[in-house]
Amino acid sequence: GQEFRFGHCRVQGVELQKLRKAFWTVKDTVQAQDHNTSVRLLRKEILQNVSDAESCYFIRSLLKFYLKTVFKNYYNKTTELQILRSFSTLTNNFIVIISKLQPSEENEMFSIIESAHRQFLHFQGAFKQLDTDAALTKAIGEMDILLTWMEKYYQ
Amino acid sequence: HIGEDASNLLQHVKFQSSNFENILTWDSGPGSTSDTVYSVEYKTYGESKWLAKEGCQHVTRKSCNLTTETGNLNEFYYARVTAMSARGQTATMISHRFGLMQDTTIKPPDVTCIPKVRSVQMIIHPTSTPIHAEDGHQLTLEDIFQDLLYRLELRDNHTYKLHLEGKQREYEFVGLTPDTEFLGNIMIIAPYYSKESAPYMCRVKTLPDPTWT
Amino acid sequence: LADGVAVLPAPQNLSVHSANMKHLLTWSPVVVPGEIIYYSVEYQGEYEILYLSHLWIPSHWCSSTKGPQCDITDDITATVQYNLRVRATLGSQTSAWSTLEHPFNRNSTILTPPKIKVTKDGFHLVIELEDLGPQFEFYVVYWRNEPGAKEHVQVVKSGGIPVHLETMEPGARYCMKAQTFVKAIERHSAFSQAECIEVQGDAL
Numbered sequence: 108g109q110e111f112r113f114g115h116c117r118v119q120g121v122e123l124q125k126l127r128k129a130f131w132t133v134k135d136t137v138q139a140q141d142h143n144t145s146v147r148l149l150r151k152e153i154l155q156n157v158s159d160a161e162s163c164y165f166i167r168s169l170l171k172f173y174l175k176t177v178f179k180n181y182y183n184k185t186t187e188l189q190i191l192r193s194f195s196t197l198t199n200n201f202i203v204i205i206s207k208l209q210p211s212e213e214n215e216m217f218s219i220i221e222s223a224h225r226q227f228l229h230f231q232g233a234f235k236q237l238d239t240d241a242a243l244t245k246a247i248g249e250m251d252i253l254l255t256w257m258e259k260y261y262q
Numbered sequence: 263h264i265g266e267d268a269s270n271l272l273q274h275v276k277f278q279s280s281n282f283e284n285i286l287t288w289d290s291g292p293g294s295t296s297d298t299v300y301s302v303e304y305k306t307y308g309e310s311k312w313l314a315k316e317g318c319q320h321v322t323r324k325s326c327n328l329t330t331e332t333g334n335l336n337e338f339y340y341a342r343v344t345a346m347s348a349r350g351q352t353a354t355m356i357s358h359r360f361g362l363m364q365d366t367t368i369k370p371p372d373v374t375c376i377p378k379v380r381s382v383q384m385i386i387h388p389t390s391t392p393i394h395a396e397d398g399h400q401l402t403l404e405d406i407f408q409d410l411l412y413r414l415e416l417r418d419n420h421t422y423k424l425h426l427e428g429k430q431r432e433y434e435f436v437g438l439t440p441d442t443e444f445l446g447n448i449m450i451i452a453p454y455y456s457k458e459s460a461p462y463m464c465r466v467k468t469l470p471d472p473t474w475t
Numbered sequence: 476l477a478d479g480v481a482v483l484p485a486p487q488n489l490s491v492h493s494a495n496m497k498h499l500l501t502w503s504p505v506v507v508p509g510e511i512i513y514y515s516v517e518y519q520g521e522y523e524i525l526y527l528s529h530l531w532i533p534s535h536w537c538s539s540t541k542g543p544q545c546d547i548t549d550d551i552t553a554t555v556q557y558n559l560r561v562r563a564t565l566g567s568q569t570s571a572w573s574t575l576e577h578p579f580n581r582n583s584t585i586l587t588p589p590k591i592k593v594t595k596d597g598f599h600l601v602i603e604l605e606d607l608g609p610q611f612e613f614y615v616v617y618w619r620n621e622p623g624a625k626e627h628v629q630v631v632k633s634g635g636i637p638v639h640l641e642t643m644e645p646g647a648r649y650c651m652k653a654q655t656f657v658k659a660i661e662r663h664s665a666f667s668q669a670e671c672i673e674v675q676g677d678a679l
Contacts, residue, residue: 120661138359144340147308179526198522199553437598437642
């Protein structure tokens with residue numbers, strides 16, 4: 108079956124098409140709430156600078172941020188059932204992914220970890236520059252960018 | 263995005279994309295007249311500058327080809343239309359966020375069906391797209407959708423179906439009865455993006471078996 | 476009774492029966508003679524349990540259902556622990572929630588060997604597998620029924636469609652068996668019983 112290969116991290120048991128379908132059902136609703144079309148959090152430069160070796164560390168930081176900050180706070184903004192259900196599919200599959208990401212922490216990985224973290228901080232920095240609600244909405248609306256990037260590691 | 267007055271002159275601004283040919287379309291509103299003119303601008307998501315689309319300024323038609331301007335697979339785009347009525351009323355409406363990979367649909371493939379005595383051969387021709395690689399060469403659908411595959415079905419008149427599926431472009435249904443009519447259906451599938459083309463259909467008849475006469 | 480007001484009892488004996496990735500939540504019905512009782516089902520995935528424990532999501536199909544059961548397959552969309560709860564409603568009265576004693580994880584589903592139908596058309600060896608839904612792939616093993624024959628394996632992506640396996644030779648006997656594989660839980664079923672078929676001896 109298919110699996111994610113983020114560098115040397117392997118993740119099975121998650122069907123990326125299901126995540127894309129779940130987001131697809133709410134994409135237009137969420138993106139329509141993002142009126143700031145001049146700012147993109149997951150900028151191309153950030154994603155292109157993440158090397159294969161860094162990808163495991165980067166995706167782990169990013170998904171943790173999405174779970175602990177983005178989804179947690181955005182849930183309070185929505186009572187729309189379809190959004191709740193789609194988010195439940197996304198967040199619970201993100202939990203599966205994170206639980207299976209076991210990056211090595213040996214010393215020689217330090218520079219890679221550092222570099223991956225720097226890319227994550229670029230994203231987080233852009234997030235913090237926006238008003239909270241706008242940032243939450245933009246981050247959720249950019250899930251298709253995140254899923255498209257994850258697809259490169261899905262084989 | 264939609265102001266109360268805007269929908270009076272303008273409605274349903276959206277991208278319609280097929281095999282990466284990206285056309286912006288819109289509808290007039292109840293308040294617009296035949297001499298209402300429209301101007302199109304576009305931009306990459308994350309950029310601040312809107313760019314005017316040459317050839318779609320002050321036009322009366324309600325579509326604009328933005329294929330060239332929205333041709334990067336890794337980008338997302340917005341377009342907006344400004345309507346100006348003869349009475350000086352103006353309205354602007356923005357599209358949804360447009361991404362090529364997720365928003366384009368796939369057209370039926372181009373196929374040559376070749377009947378033989380006991381088989382039917384099917385040759386699927388590559389589908390080129392307006393997308394170019396960094397080195398300039400034109401990309402096909404197979405280049406773009408890594409998981410693209412073809413699903414072929416051959417049905418005789420007794421609703422019996424033969425199935426073949428794969429990534430290669432040449433197939434042969436073998437072991438068929440001579441001098442019999444078959445209907446072929448060939449579709450392109452990109453599973454990851456849940457895309458499926460309409461089928462290309464060919465009706466063929468296997469050749470009579472000369473050894474039977 | 477509570478302060479003299481009839482209180483609707485909460486449903487009891489919640490349990491989940493799961494087979495081939497179809498998950499059915501059942502409970503003992505609340506009985507009020509002459510009345511129709513409706514039930515509401517809600518769920519929490521591991522994320523909601525960890526980060527939003529107050530949040531319960533109404534089941535896709537059973538936000539108000541009569542039968543004492545609910546197909547929760549479309550609610551369970553990740554291979555994590557899920558909490559499930561049910562309550563009864565009669566007019567303006569609603570019972571307390573009853574929560575499933577142990578959280579449910581779909582990786583505990585029972586996978587049965589697939590039903591297979593072997594047919595031939597002329598010299599075509601064709602198999603049709605049970606349609607178990609999009610989460611199932613099938614490994615089909617087939618061989619020519621003679622000493623030392625080599626086993627062939629073919630992955631079939633979906634059931635319910637006749638699949639051409641091989642063009643057979645006259646007079647030969649072919650056998651096959653199949654098992655299911657579910658990517659989402661990374662498990663496969665046992666093999667089905669082998670089935671065989673023979674092609675008449677005279678060539679065309």
